[in-house]
Amino acid sequence: MSDDASGDPLEDARQTFVRSWGALGTSWGVSRTMAMIHALLLVSDVPLSTDEVMAELGASRGNANTNLRELVGWGLVRRVIVEGERREYFEAEKDVWTIFCTIARERKRREIEPALALLESCLAGTKGLRSAKAKAFHKQLTELAQFVQTANSVLERISASEQSKVIPAILKWLK
Amino acid sequence: MSDDASGDPLEDARQTFVRSWGALGTSWGVSRTMAMIHALLLVSDVPLSTDEVMAELGASRGNANTNLRELVGWGLVRRVIVEGERREYFEAEKDVWTIFCTIARERKRREIEPALALLESCLAGTKGLRSAKAKAFHKQLTELAQFVQTANSVLERISASEQSKVIPAILKWLK
DNA sequence: CAGCGGTTTCGGAAAGTATCGAAAGTCATG
DNA sequence: CATGACTTTCGATACTTTCCGAAACCGCTG
Known part of the structure; x- marks a missing residue:
């Protein structure tokens, strides 16, 4: 799931956007993963958990965790807590x-x-x-x-x- | 010559500036050497040759050459030819x-x-x-x-x- | 056209970063 | 206070970028 050329045009566009944004990020001095996570959260209409980010990007838990924390540190991403859920979710500032x-x-x-x-x-x-x-x-x-x-x-x-x-x-x- | 703590305050300041500017450069996505060469040429009142740049920064010829060329490519540095000299000199845009x-x-x-x-x-x-x-x-x-x-x-x-x-x-x- | 001053290219070494995966930590809950 | 769900940390590894040094190249000059 969520691989290249899924046949779903929306999913394809998301993938393209997220990956290419990651690539572009490096030339601005942002690590690829961080840029990708940010892009992913930017175009996600719901907050995502660490595990979802990992799955979507194929990143390790440590990597996802570190970069999510860094994004929170930059103030670009917020932790959101979902009623009744223990897990933390993350959402990006959209404006x-x-x-x-x-x-x-x-x-x-x-x-x-x-x-x-x-x-x-x-x-x-x-x-x-x-x-x-x-x-x-x-x-x-x-x-x-x-x-x-x-x-x-x-x-x-x-x-x-x-x-x-x-x-x-x-x-x-x-x- | 031109080491740290030379005793000459001007030389010290130049060194500090050039090196630290190089360090800062990396966080803007510019390679250290390139930032250092640029800084060096910026505060040099005369054009410098490849060899002078090498000596001043302790860089190899290849490295100096590549980065000088790249700076010329960015339009931040000009090649200048000195009457009667075969060697090429470089000067930075100062404004x-x-x-x-x-x-x-x-x-x-x-x-x-x-x-x-x-x-x-x-x-x-x-x-x-x-x-x-x-x-x-x-x-x-x-x-x-x-x-x-x-x-x-x-x-x-x-x-x-x-x-x-x-x-x-x-x-x-x-x- | 050989020698010389100078520049550019290039393969491999070194340094620096990002990433993984596993182990340790935290915290609410029964 | 033990358990399970989740988060954070950390050493080792993989990858990327930078850098060196030597060899190749270029064009002038005698």
Whole structure:
């Protein structure tokens, strides 16, 4: 069950989507399994259990468990408890805007802020130097830092906004 | 030469910057060496030869060559020929805004557009289906596709704009 | 057309990650 | 407090990516 070319067009499309999304994920620095689980939950209309995820993707329990937990850690997936069931179920946040904001926030925290810290520290370490080389170095890093800082603020501002306020503005600006 | 803790604060800062930037690069899906070479060229006030890059980073010729070529392919680094020298030199684009636009364009081409294509194809494959499940699937993918498409357009629009037009607008909006 | 400075390619080694599968842990319940 | 249902952890393994070093290549010049 749920193999390739099942004959059911919907099932086929799901499979294709989930697998290809997993493949694409790797180029964004997300592990294949994690991307696949996320895709799977995204297009599932009901919450899935660890076992269902395992079955659907052919992944091991450990792998499924780890990646589900990580997705919960990113805030992209919620644990849901089903009345009368002991087993835990998982569902993905479905709203695309919310997903975007969550990812933006997390990447900001995990990747942009460390970069900023690095830049600041390198700048601090060369603050007093007066040689031409030092000045050039300082200037380049300053520009970089300023840009990253701006990007950071933009992401922060955007992801703190209401979708209904931002999207229309963007669409208008695009035109 | 050019080891850790050389005693020269500028050299130390450069080393720190280059190495740490390399480390950070991996979490953005860029290989360590490539990120390091880019960082190195970014803060170098003169173009560097393959051999200088090798020496500075302790990388092999093959590795240096491959990554330099790749950086040229991304449009982040230019080959420069020095009058009377046979050897090729490399210099990085220094302007941060230009760098941003280049990266945005490339990632768009390499990563966003394939994702869009995937989404479109999955949508096409389920167009006629009328079951509730199919509709839900279709709706979810449509929302995702729309969002990605918008993001794509935004990147395109921004990276085609003049820095002088965009940055002030952004700064004003941020306030 | 041989020698030389320089670049590119390539097979194999090494490093780094993701994944598995089994064992250990947790927790409500009878 | 023992049991069974489920979750988490963890060492070993498989796979992917990166990197090295040497060999092949290229084009100029004498």
